[in-house]
Amino acid sequence: MSRLPVPGSLRLRFLLAITVWVALGVSAIWFSAVGIFSAHIEQSYHEELEVHVRELAHLTSFDDDGSITLTRPLSDPRYEVPLSGFYWQITAKDHEPLRSRSMTRGSLDPKVAQSPQILHTLDSGPTGPAITYGFTEPAPDGAEVHYVIATDQSELDRLIDGFTRDLTIWLAGLGSLLLATGLAIIGFGLHPLDRLAKATARLRRGEAAELEGKYPAEIxxxxxxxxxxxxxxxxxxxxxxxxxxxxxxxxxxxxxxxxxxxxxxxxxxxxxxxxxxxxxxxxxxxxxxxxxxxxxxSSSGKPYAARTVRLPEVAVPILRAMERLHPDKSFSLVSANCDQATLPVDAVDYSELLSILLDNAGKWARSKVELTFVCGSDGVVTARISDDGPGMTSAEIEDAFLLGSRFDTTKPGAGLGLAIARDIADAMGAELEILNGELGLVATVTCRLDSEIRKD
Ligand SMILES: Nc1ncnc2c1ncn2[C@@H]1O[C@H](COP(=O)(O)OP(=O)(O)O)[C@@H](O)[C@H]1O
Ligand SMILES: [Mg+2]
CATH class of the missing domain: 1.10.287 (Helix Hairpins)
Known part of the structure; x- marks a missing residue:
């Protein structure tokens, strides 16, 4: 049902419009979803770090010998894994600094913690840029203790990148699905126009008297x-x-x-x-x-005459009539490759055309008349009528189609046959030619079809 959109078609217009619409919609969703997710994840990260730095201060104790210890490890085990990206550090003047086990190298800048208020900044950590939180609190001996906690920025980026990748795959799937449904909707919406085209073709072939079928209110x-x-x-x-x-x-x-x-x-x-x-x-x-x-x-010009001719059947009754009209001549039919072929021309006109030419051949043949149908693969259908009579001179052939032209008045006739035949052929878009063959006269009717010859 759904055909490929061709340039200048309604299908292509709709498809372009839908593609632009889907692309805009999907991009808008992508940008806003990534923005909202990043903001949320950053916020929850920061909240978590604030909690951790407070917990760190809470667990800190100062021994009598001045060393700093934790009463128990921090609740998040990632601070224990070496170079995990999660670090903390406690420093105080005249005290040995204490660092998380994860920090097997490097240190954090104690200046991040400058006031009792929790401050944060992006600083360089042991494993790259880190989001750093810190604040100060006085130790029991009055020294200022700097609590600093840090998480690699790459941890946050990894989370956001993962989300973005999943979202992109999901939205690409959604976009393709929307486009496919769009195509189906276009096909469904334009289906009545396809039906109208078929009804018009039936009308043109004479298979229908009018445009048949029920159509939507717009058409x-x-x-x-x-x-x-x-x-x-x-x-x-x-x-x-x-x-x-x-x-x-x-x-x-x-x-x-x-x-x-x-x-x-x-x-x-x-x-x-x-x-x-x-x-x-x-x-x-x-x-x-x-x-x-x-x-x-003749029915030429009748808008709804039956406009299909079956080959070679169309010739059978005509040949039978000719045999009765010219009993002393033999008529034969040859149809090499036209069996079951249909020609989209008016049946009455085509029969009349063949009758005129066969009658002439019957009148002037010595003994034999042959009707041959040839169907070419290029949509050319030829009917050839040949006889073994005297033929015509080239001057006679030139004038043969004029009204009233007769060159042998010993046979009955009015000189109308070939003139009418040419008229009919012109009206049906066929070519009519006569020439001298090997035995006698050969008349050919050539129909060129727009499409391939239909065989069913
Ligand atoms: N098959 C034929 N063989 C020889 N001459 C022909 C043949 N067909 C037509 N003619 C010539 O062409 C003339 C015109 O033919 P046509 O227009 O059919 O008129 P009519 O058959 O009434 O004479 C004929 O009178 C005849 O002289
Ligand atoms: Mg005639």
Whole structure:
């Protein structure tokens, strides 16, 4: 159902809009979540360090010999692990400084602790930049004791980086999911337009009389208007065709009377010249009427005539009729690779076209007429009608399609066949050609399809 978006399509527009929207939304979530998390984690870190430095002071005792000791280790075991990133230090004038077991090297700057108020700063610790807290308190002997506690900045960064990485993976997943759902929504939303395209194709092929199906409220008025227009147009064409037929018919009787009179006049010696002119003109008019009647019968231009022809079946009844019309000639059908192929052309028109050409071949063939269908893989379908008759000179071929052209008047006819055939071929977008073949005349009808030939 969902097709790939092509340049200039609604699908592409929607997809771009959704992509920008999802990217903006996901980025906004990413920035705010990282910001809020960092602020919170920093705050809780600082609170924890304040508690620890207070605990440190609370556990400190001064022995009689002036040495500083802790009554018990700090509650957080990380201060015991060497170079863990968690350190403390107690210094006082004239006392040996006491440091956490984790601090196997280096020292902390006692100046961080300058007042009884807890102060903090970013200082360099034994294992890189450290967040340092400190305050001072007087020892029992009156000396100022500096309590300093520190945690590597990298510990905090590690926590924030871990969160950021997890968040990025999660949001990338969410973004992809939103895009996929967006694509599905686009497909769902535009589905009625796909149906409309299919309905239009059916209408064009003559498989439907109007745009069929139910459409959403936004498209339904357009479809209704189009259907009204299609019906109106069809009515107009049908009326025009009937009127043309009626006009041609109504002229026939007066014309027959005029011809009759002219023939009678022609027998009178004084009037023979005028009668000949009258007869000639009447014949021309008769030809025109025959031609117009034949065209009115053809269904070209009918908006909803059945517009598919099955090959080679379409030719079977025509060949049967030809065999009855020309019983002394043999008709054969060859269809190498067209079995089950369908041509999107008007069935009545295509049959008439074949009938005209087969009738001519039947009239002029010595004994054999062959109809061959060739379906090319490039969507070109050719119907070739060949006979073993006398053929035509190239000058005759040039004029053969003119109305009333006849070169062999020993056979019956009115010279309309090829003119009508060319008209029909033009209307259906096919090419009609005649040329001299090896045996007799060869007429070809070539249809070029937009798409590949359908076989089912
Ligand atoms: N298969 C054919 N072989 C030889 N001549 C042909 C053939 N088809 C048509 N012609 C020539 O072209 C002329 C015009 O043909 P057409 O327009 O069908 O008129 P009609 O069949 O009424 O004579 C014919 O009169 C005939 O001279
Ligand atoms: Mg003919």
């Amino acid at each position: 339904a008025p357009l479809v209704n208007d189009l259907n009204a227009y299609i019906h109106q147009n069809a009515d107009m064409v049908a009326r025009a065709r009937v009127q043309a037929g009626n006009l041609a018919h109504s002229l026939r009787t007066p014309l027959a009377i005029i011809t009759d009179e002219a023939e009678r006049l022609a027998e009178e010696p004084n009037c023979s010249h005028a009668a000949t002119v009258l007869l000639e003109q009447s014949k021309a008019m008769e030809q025109q009427i025959g031609y117009q009647l034949a065209r009115a019968r």
